[in-house]
Structure formats: C-alpha cells, structure tokens
Amino acid sequence: MMFDASPAQNLDAPPSRRPYAALARVKRRAEKVTAEAGEDWTAHLLAVRDRQDRAAFAALFQHFAPRVKGFLVKSGTSPAQAEECAQDVMETLWQKAQLFDPERASVATWVFTIARNRRIDMARRAARPEPEDLPWGPEAEPDQHAALELAQETALLGEALARLPQAQRALIEKAFYGDLSHSEISEQTGLPMGTVKSRIRLALEKLRQSFEGARG
Amino acid sequence: MTTTIRHHVSDRLLMAYAAGTLPEAFSLVLATHLSLCDECRARLGEYEALGGQVLERSDLAMAEGSLEACLARIEGLAPVARPQPRRAHGVFPAPLAKYVGGGPEKVKWRPLGMGVRQAILPTARGATARLLYIPAGQAVPDHGHRGTELTLVLQGAFADSTDRFGRGDLEIADEDLEHTPIAEAGEDCICLAATDAPLRFNALIPRLLQPVFRI
Numbered sequence: 001m002m003f004d005a006s007p008a009q010n011l012d013a014p015p016s017r018r019p020y021a022a023l024a025r026v027k028r029r030a031e032k033v034t035a036e037a038g039e040d041w042t043a044h045l046l047a048v049r050d051r052q053d054r055a056a057f058a059a060l061f062q063h064f065a066p067r068v069k070g071f072l073v074k075s076g077t078s079p080a081q082a083e084e085c086a087q088d089v090m091e092t093l094w095q096k097a098q099l100f101d102p103e104r105a106s107v108a109t110w111v112f113t114i115a116r117n118r119r120i121d122m123a124r125r126a127a128r129p130e131p132e133d134l135p136w137g138p139e140a141e142p143d144q145h146a147a148l149e150l151a152q153e154t155a156l157l158g159e160a161l162a163r164l165p166q167a168q169r170a171l172i173e174k175a176f177y178g179d180l181s182h183s184e185i186s187e188q189t190g191l192p193m194g195t196v197k198s199r200i201r202l203a204l205e206k207l208r209q210s211f212e213g214a215r216g
Numbered sequence: 217m218t219t220t221i222r223h224h225v226s227d228r229l230l231m232a233y234a235a236g237t238l239p240e241a242f243s244l245v246l247a248t249h250l251s252l253c254d255e256c257r258a259r260l261g262e263y264e265a266l267g268g269q270v271l272e273r274s275d276l277a278m279a280e281g282s283l284e285a286c287l288a289r290i291e292g293l294a295p296v297a298r299p300q301p302r303r304a305h306g307v308f309p310a311p312l313a314k315y316v317g318g319g320p321e322k323v324k325w326r327p328l329g330m331g332v333r334q335a336i337l338p339t340a341r342g343a344t345a346r347l348l349y350i351p352a353g354q355a356v357p358d359h360g361h362r363g364t365e366l367t368l369v370l371q372g373a374f375a376d377s378t379d380r381f382g383r384g385d386l387e388i389a390d391e392d393l394e395h396t397p398i399a400e401a402g403e404d405c406i407c408l409a410a411t412d413a414p415l416r417f418n419a420l421i422p423r424l425l426q427p428v429f430r431i
Contacts, residue, residue: 069278074274129248132251
C-alpha cells in the first residue's frame with residue numbers, strides 16, 4: 001500500500017502563516033489516508049519511517065494515542081500522566097520509526113512495547129534489560145509478503161482474544177496491565193496461558209509460523 | 217547456535233517479561249537467555265503481539281487538542297538512526313555485558329569458599345542477580361533457597377538431580393527443589409542466577425554497604 005507522497009512534501013515546506021489551515025489539511029489527509037488504507041497501520045508507519053509523512057503520523061496518533069492512554073490508565077497510571085505518556089510514546093514512534101521492522105512486529109505490537117517500556121521507566125525507575133539483536137539470517141530485501149502475513153496473523157490473534165470467554169480474557173489483560181504480580185502468577189500454576197482455550201493457542205501457533213517464515 | 221539449548225523459559229515467565237512486570241534481576245536473566253535462544257525469542261514475539269492486541273482493546277479518549285500538541289512537539293525533530301547492534305563480550309551476551317562492563321574478565325568476583333566465587337550485579341529491589349563461578353567438578357555450597365531461583369549457564373555445565381544444564385540452558389527452581397548442582401568436569405562453570413528471596417550474607421556490614429557500593 002503506497003501513498004501519494006506529494007501532499008506530505010508540502011507539509012515539510014516552511015511553516016505556514018496560517019498554521020490552523022495547515023493543520024486542517026493534515027487532519028483531512030489523515031482521514032483520507034485512513035479511509036484508503038483500511039486499517040493498514042503498517043503502511044502508515046512505513047510512510048512515517050521512509051518520508052516523515054505527517055498525515056500518516058496524524059492517522060496513527062488518532063488510533064494509537066487513545067489506546068496507549070487507556071492501556072496506561074488500566075495499568076494504574078493517573079489519566080493526566082497517561083495522557084502525557086501517550087504523547088511521549090507517539091513522539092518516540094515518530095523519532096524511532098527507523099527501528100520498526102514490519103516483518104517482526106505489527107504496529108500495535110511495536111507501540112505496545114514502547115508503552116510498556118515507558119511504564120517501567122515511570123513506575124520503577126528500573127532498567128529493562130533487552131536481548132541483543134540476533135542475526136535472523138542474512139539481511140534481505142524487505143519481504144512484503146512476510147510483513148503482510150504477520151499483520152494478518154496478528155489481526156487473527158486479536159480476534160481470538162476478543163472471542164475468549166470474559167474471565168479468560170480478563171486474566172490475560174490483567175497480566176499485561178501489570179495487575180497480576182509475579183508472585184500471583186507463580187501461585188497459579190500454569191496460568192494464565194495454561195487455561196487459555198485452544199483458539200488463542202492456535203492463533204499464537206499461526207503467528208509463530210509467520211515469525212519463522214520471516215526468519216527464512 | 218541454539219540447537220543445544222534444552223531448558224527454556226516457561227510460558228508464565230515469558231509472558232511476564234513481555235508484559236514488563238518482572239523484577240529487573242529476572243528480566244536480566246531472561247534477556248540474556250533470549251540473546252542465546254531463537255526459539256524463546258520467537259515465543260516472546262508472540263506474547264508481545266498478544267500485548268499489542270490487549271493495547272488495541274484499551275481505548276480512552278485523549279484530551280482536546282492533543283494531536284495538535286503532538287504535531288507541534290515533533291516539529292523539527294530529527295529521526296533517530298538505527299543504533300549499532302550491541303555485541304556480546306566473550307561468553308557474556310550483550311545485556312549481561314552491559315551490567316558487568318564487559319566480559320568475564322571484568323567481573324569483580326568475591327570468594328564463597330571451595331574455589332566458588334560470586335559477584336552481585338546492581339539491579340532494582342525485588343530480586344537479586346548474581347554471577348557464580350564454579351570450578352569444574354566442584355559442588356555449589358549452601359544452596360538452600362526460598363522463592364523462585366533462575367539459573368542460566370553461560371560457560372561449562374552443571375548437573376543436579378533433575379538434569380544436565382549446559383550453555384544457554386535455564387533452570388527454574390522453586391522452594392520445593394532441594395538440589396546440589398555440581399559443575400561438570402572439564403571447563404569451569406559460569407552461571408547467571410536471580411532469586412526473588414533475599415540473599416543471606418555472613419556478615420551484617422556487607423549487607424548494609426551493599427546499596428552504597430552496589431556490590
């Protein structure tokens with residue numbers, strides 16, 4: 001999915017003397033881009049990554065900023081701090097778009113990892129050791145098919161999560177919001193994944209296959 | 217590279233790592249194992265995708281004017297280039313090397329007796345991480361533990377009543393496990409261990425000084 005880059009280039013021109021008119025253009029184009037792309041957030045983020053497309057960024061903001069805010073509030077952050085943090089996360093998305101690899105993560109996954117790391121920074125002031133970058137096979141040309149497949153499998157995972165019985169879904173959500181402490185997880189043998197129905201296992205399995213496909 | 221790893225991260229630990237809810241010391245052990253293990257890395261990707269889908273379901277309206285504020289913030293912000301990949305130092309994968317300041321030669325070991333040495337790594341409260349150096353053929357002394365203990369082999373191998381653990385293998389022990397790990401003959405064994413129970417020290421002074429010197 002490619003965008004017409006020309007309107008975005010206009011936005012890189014010197015700041016307009018009529019900033020609100022420029023903003024209205026960004027918003028209109030964001031709506032148009034969203035309508036054209038369906039919910040192809042990967043294409044939006046690649047437009048940000050490859051040509052600093054502000055309209056694509058605006059579309060991403062309107063979808064993901066409220067979700068980051070909601071995620072953080074459910075994790076116990078105050079609404080005011082969650083709002084500020086959602087801004088930080090979106091700023092990070094803009095600045096670090098070069099680090100996004102559509103063969104390894106959907107946009108939702110990537111945004112989640114940024115929000116998670118911000119939450120750790122805020123709550124504990126503790127570091128979160130990250131694995132080193134593994135060589136996942138020789139550096140290849142971007143594989144559009146692998147990226148698309150990953151996006152589709154991730155969407156299936158979302159559907160599987162939505163179809164779970166409420167109690168099981170709540171358990172998974174609590175684990176990610178951080179409501180379930182490590183010791184609580186330890187006490188519940190095999191939980192949460194052990195009790196999750198085959199649907200989500202199946203969805204994870206499919207996702208795994210597409211990861212392995214991406215690794216070649 | 218990873219075909220010999222037989223002992224992997226459990227689902228619940230991996231999910232907690234993906235969720236970002238583990239104590240730093242446990243995260244360090246997992247990040248180090250994940251640096252050696254493609255299989256667990258792929259599983260982590262799945263749990264992070266699950267986290268992404270949880271995020272997708274967590275919608276809360278932003279304040280009026282938030283998009284405008286953010287567009288103003290990113291105005292003129294230059295993209296950050298992809299950083300250089302971090303490198304392992306000898307047998308220490310990058311996340312561990314960062315805590316040590318290099319490879320095994322940089323570790324400030326302290327003797328525990330019988331040739332066994334340890335070094336406590338600076339991590340946030342809630343769990344403790346330490347490196348253990350066990351001469352080949354030597355048993356690890358005084359190994360009762362409370363809470364959960366993770367032990368990751370970085371060099372050599374050890375065996376206990378449950379199994380053999382070589383480089384990259386992760387042993388997850390709870391309070392029920394009474395074990396006496398013995399380092400295999402041949403190469404000296406280096407492990408990274410983390411526990412969420414307080415470590416016992418022989419003297420009061422080192423314990424009080426620990427936060428000061430970050431030993």
